[in-house]
Amino acid sequence: MALTVEQLYEVMAQLPDPLFVLSEDGYYIEYLGGIEQQSYQDGNPLIGKRLQDMLPPDKAEWIMMQIALTLESNQVQVVEYDLAAAEVKDIESGEGPQGMQRFEGKIAPLPSRYGGKRAVSWMTRNITRQHELQRRLQLLSETDQLTGLHNRRYFFEHFPQLVASQGRAGLIMMDIDHFKQINDLYGHQQGDRVLQRFCTCVASQLRAGDLFVRSGGEEFLILLPQLHGPGLWQLAERIRGAVAAMTLDDGVPELHITVSLGTTEIQPGEEVGTVLARADEWLYRAKRAGRNQTAHCPSP
Numbered sequence: 001m002a003l004t005v006e007q008l009y010e011v012m013a014q015l016p017d018p019l020f021v022l023s024e025d026g027y028y029i030e031y032l033g034g035i036e037q038q039s040y041q042d043g044n045p046l047i048g049k050r051l052q053d054m055l056p057p058d059k060a061e062w063i064m065m066q067i068a069l070t071l072e073s074n075q076v077q078v079v080e081y082d083l084a085a086a087e088v089k090d091i092e093s094g095e096g097p098q099g100m101q102r103f104e105g106k107i108a109p110l111p112s113r114y115g116g117k118r119a120v121s122w123m124t125r126n127i128t129r130q131h132e133l134q135r136r137l138q139l140l141s142e143t144d145q146l147t148g149l150h151n152r153r154y155f156f157e158h159f160p161q162l163v164a165s166q167g168r169a170g171l172i173m174m175d176i177d178h179f180k181q182i183n184d185l186y187g188h189q190q191g192d193r194v195l196q197r198f199c200t201c202v203a204s205q206l207r208a209g210d211l212f213v214r215s216g217g218e219e220f221l222i223l224l225p226q227l228h229g230p231g232l233w234q235l236a237e238r239i240r241g242a243v244a245a246m247t248l249d250d251g252v253p254e255l256h257i258t259v260s261l262g263t264t265e266i267q268p269g270e271e272v273g274t275v276l277a278r279a280d281e282w283l284y285r286a287k288r289a290g291r292n293q294t295a296h297c298p299s300p
Helices: 005-013 057-073 128-142 152-164 177-186 188-203 230-244 272-288
Strands: 018-023 029-035 078-084 100-110 118-124 170-177 211-214 219-225 261-267 293-294
Touching: 005 029, 005 118, 057 078, 057 100, 057 118, 100 128, 128 152, 152 211, 152 219, 152 272, 170 188, 170 230, 170 272, 177 188, 188 211, 188 230, 230 261, 230 293, 261 272, 272 293
Parallel strands: 261 293
Antiparallel strands: 018 029, 018 118, 078 100, 100 118, 170 219, 170 261, 211 219
């Protein structure tokens, strides 16, 4: 049995997620659904008004671009975007979800014309919870839980774009000297505290844009944009000196650590494996020289 127009409209009006009909010149033609009040504000007050009058200019411009792309391609587009109720005029922002929300939009070209204008249907779905969960899982997968530093996986995934965007850069590979002895003599809890104090000490010597990574148990990497030549060696030495002078535990005055460092400049277009192998070679030169040393690879 076919639905009547009234029944079809009734079904559409009861959709949990909202559907907008938007004209090619940016007018809200219709609003349907969106009855899931914990996820959406009521969009009915927007009907008949222009996007450009209701939204911040940058977001209105972005939505207009998506409408144009959908109509030009005659294909469904799927997008994600952020929007807060407080950014939209004429709706009751005190009701529904508060703060910035994440949405998925599915935009489809409509075959009919509305007042002589082409239009699209824009069905939106609030994916804030899923997006936040995904972001947290991503953060966990890229972060060392003990120290709060990024991990080796993060370094490998982001190395190409970080280096490409920064031009010349330097790399320091570090290893805490004889760290196993600390765990053996003082226990693993004390070893964990030493690692945390060490990271705080090193981080205090770095710039905001430097990438400090825990790559292994007591092994660390520092990617240093725009730092090369003597400046790279000087920073490594400053870190070495700060670590050697650090007080780790007032109750254990004999507890001290040192660090060995290998430094190298990153050449344009180099693969991450090549850079790490060279830094590793110079780190072991520092260890063979007696540890608590910096071995600097001269630039080619």
